Amino acid sequence: METWCFNSDRTFRMCDYTMGLGQLLLRSSKNSVNKTNIDIVFFDTTFVQVYWNLDGIKISDISPIAFNDYKSVNDYLKKPGSHLFQLESQEERYLIAASFIKIYENNLHFNVSSLGLDEQEKGTLIGKSS
Numbered sequence: 001m002e003t004w005c006f007n008s009d010r011t012f013r014m015c016d017y018t019m020g021l022g023q024l025l026l027r028s029s030k031n032s033v034n035k036t037n038i039d040i041v042f043f044d045t046t047f048v049q050v051y052w053n054l055d056g057i058k059i060s061d062i063s064p065i066a067f068n069d070y071k072s073v074n075d076y077l078k079k080p081g082s083h084l085f086q087l088e089s090q091e092e093r094y095l096i097a098a099s100f101i102k103i104y105e106n107n108l109h110f111n112v113s114s115l116g117l118d119e120q121e122k123g124t125l126i127g128k129s130s
Contacts, residue, residue: 004061004129012054016113044099054089103127
């Protein structure tokens, strides 16, 4: 059952990960066509199965589907507030287990991560999962 969804035709790359907080950043960098970055931040990330470069992306919350390959992931998904997100890109599917996602639009320099910044410095919130 799909309960939340985000779509974009932009290219996203795995950009940063903060171990202690379990934050994962996927970024679509600004360029001559797109004047701003789009940062997708996963919070309390416990499992990542994703290719480093995604040309076009659809993210869906597919919880509470069990992920049979890993007991540890299934144990995490039994906890309240945990989610399994499916990323689709170029006919491939990837999975990320995390608590929630926030999506920001910003003008940060390409080598400046939005992880660890306060909410106002991250940019404009343009989407979030529940």
